[in-house]
Amino acid sequence: MSIMTTKLGKLTLDSPITVASGTFDIENFHFINQKCLGAFVCKTITRYPKKGNPTPRLYESEAGLINSIGLQNPGLDLFVHENLPMLRDKLEVPLIVSFSGSSIAEFEEIMATLETQSGIAGYELNVSCPNVDNEGIAFGVDPEVIHQLCSRLCSITRREVIVKLTPNVTDITAIALAAEAGGADSIALINTVFGMAIDWKTGRSRIKKGIGGYSGIGIKPIALALTYKAANAVKIPITAMGGIYTWEDALEFFWAGASMVALGTANFIDPLSAAKLQEGLSAFLIEHRYSMRDIIGKCIL
Numbered sequence: 001m002s003i004m005t006t007k008l009g010k011l012t013l014d015s016p017i018t019v020a021s022g023t024f025d026i027e028n029f030h031f032i033n034q035k036c037l038g039a040f041v042c043k044t045i046t047r048y049p050k051k052g053n054p055t056p057r058l059y060e061s062e063a064g065l066i067n068s069i070g071l072q073n074p075g076l077d078l079f080v081h082e083n084l085p086m087l088r089d090k091l092e093v094p095l096i097v098s099f100s101g102s103s104i105a106e107f108e109e110i111m112a113t114l115e116t117q118s119g120i121a122g123y124e125l126n127v128s129c130p131n132v133d134n135e136g137i138a139f140g141v142d143p144e145v146i147h148q149l150c151s152r153l154c155s156i157t158r159r160e161v162i163v164k165l166t167p168n169v170t171d172i173t174a175i176a177l178a179a180e181a182g183g184a185d186s187i188a189l190i191n192t193v194f195g196m197a198i199d200w201k202t203g204r205s206r207i208k209k210g211i212g213g214y215s216g217i218g219i220k221p222i223a224l225a226l227t228y229k230a231a232n233a234v235k236i237p238i239t240a241m242g243g244i245y246t247w248e249d250a251l252e253f254f255w256a257g258a259s260m261v262a263l264g265t266a267n268f269i270d271p272l273s274a275a276k277l278q279e280g281l282s283a284f285l286i287e288h289r290y291s292m293r294d295i296i297g298k299c300i301l
């Protein structure tokens, strides 16, 4: 056990740092030592391939990114036959597979296939997708659906089940409690916040689809507040993300109650972000003789 060791549900990880789904490719390990991460979270996969949304689908705003990638991914079959063997081969840290479905049955089908595969430490359920059984309303906004989804999926796996929550809800507490009651081992938050940008001169949306997902430094206070709220509502651990760029940002999230932090947009700005975070955090812990347990959730009001 090192001072950086953190516990995330069933997993004991060597570092409390990870990467946010969809923002970090395994190729980035050319720049940093992967051991600075406690785990690697891959881009969300879906049952069938998705070619994503029309371009432009990425816009750098004043304080972060607006994206509308649209879950572009190779689909479950190709992931299992091509991506997964490569990840198994190259990864030296636990792999968390992020996936999403359009119905509870589809989530089950994907997990059942992944259960037959080795080299997976856990799953991150991306519940920001519209639910076909629920008039297209995203899974993540309905506590009852989240509860049902978690109960069903947790009954078919012994691996870590992480539920990744959307911030685009009225009461994050109700959703977090539903995930916990459904048996989720931990929670990850936040996914992107609805955002839009328009060229003031031409009136044209910067994103082809209009509204996209806003991430980066601009959403940090929102992510911090939601982390604090969720951490005070549930007993299961939290992986926090949303505008974390530096080790100082990460510390704010640990004080607020996160057991782990993930870097997202930061990876596009500086591919060395995770390594720098690891170095800065470790130096801070050593200087103050803290272990992770001394700071997680110890924010003073």
Ligand SMILES: Cc1cc2nc3c(=O)[nH]c(=O)nc-3n(C[C@H](O)[C@H](O)[C@H](O)COP(=O)(O)O)c2cc1C
Pocket: 020, 021, 022, 023, 043, 044, 065, 067, 069, 071, 098, 126, 164, 190, 191, 192, 214, 215, 216, 217, 219, 241, 242, 243, 244, 262, 263, 264, 265, 266
């Ligand atoms: C380009 C891009 C692609 C993303 N793709 C995914 C994805 O496939 N699955 C997912 O759960 N979140 C995805 N996200 C959301 C991030 O994982 C993260 O939750 C969000 O960006 C907030 O963190 P950040 O402010 O550090 O970027 C994506 C974000 C960006 C910017």
